[in-house]
Amino acid sequence: MIQDAVLGLLAREPSHGYALWQTLQSWSADPESVQSSSVYMALKRLSDAGAIEVIGPAPTHGSGERPRFTFGLTEVGRDRVDKWLAHPPASTEELRLRIALAQPLDDLSALIEWVVAALAQTQKRLGSSPADRRHIDAWDAASAMALSALEFRELSARAQWLAEAHAQLQTLHILASEYQRP
Numbered sequence: 001m002i003q004d005a006v007l008g009l010l011a012r013e014p015s016h017g018y019a020l021w022q023t024l025q026s027w028s029a030d031p032e033s034v035q036s037s038s039v040y041m042a043l044k045r046l047s048d049a050g051a052i053e054v055i056g057p058a059p060t061h062g063s064g065e066r067p068r069f070t071f072g073l074t075e076v077g078r079d080r081v082d083k084w085l086a087h088p089p090a091s092t093e094e095l096r097l098r099i100a101l102a103q104p105l106d107d108l109s110a111l112i113e114w115v116v117a118a119l120a121q122t123q124k125r126l127g128s129s130p131a132d133r134r135h136i137d138a139w140d141a142a143s144a145m146a147l148s149a150l151e152f153r154e155l156s157a158r159a160q161w162l163a164e165a166h167a168q169l170q171t172l173h174i175l176a177s178e179y180q181r182p
Contacts, residue, residue, distance in 0.1 A: 001094060003042045004084055007051060007073065008101040011081045014055055014072035017043050027100045043071060051077035088114040095158065102169065112162045119155040 002024075009020055021039040025031040046052045056070025073081070089095040089111070098111055 001097065002038050003046055004094070005097055005101075006039065006042045006046060007077055007081050007084070008097065010052060010071055010073050011078065012101070014070050016056075016068040016070050018068060027097075046077065047071070049076070050074055051080050085110075088117075092154070092158075099162070099165070102165075109166070112159060112166060115155055115159040115162055119159055 005024055006020055009015060009023060015023075017036075017040050020043075021034065021036045024039065025034045028034050043052065047054075051074060052071045053074050054069045055072040085098070089098055095111065095115070102111075
């Protein structure tokens with residue numbers, strides 16, 4: 001998922017590894033879990049795959065500063081981002097990442113629909129009859145119900161938050177477009 005995060009950030013604007021790492025750390029609930037080495041390894045792999053390229057020169061040697069290369073997306077990278085965004089998020093972590101990457105012009109409707117569908121599936125599991133759960137033991141059944149209830153609450157909160165965020169982003173977009181008019 002770190003490669004998707006790096007691609008998503010580079011789709012917003014070209015950047016260098018250290019800035020990407022700082023952004024990902026600031027988004028994380030546990031900043032220590034985002035290792036700089038993971039970001040630099042993702043940059044290397046994405047570069048090797050032709051998804052990104054160096055677009056900015058490194059500072060001159062002798063400046064006392066570590067050389068930093070600015071990366072940007074290639075057509076391969078842009079296609080990869082588009083394909084990634086065209087599919088529903090595979091996990092709540094990926095959903096969080098997509099929300100963080102959202103821009104005012106982005107349409108969050110697809111993410112809202114995914115959360116609502118996941119919510120409906122959780123509700124269906126919660127409401128399944130005992131006959132449907134005969135094959136699992138009591139501990140598994142209790143554990144599954146507890147996890148489903150937690151998932152249901154989390155998804156409900158996310159759906160509400162996404163709808164509110166979407167409305168706010170649309171309002172900001174309208175205000176920004178009015179501000180830019182001559």
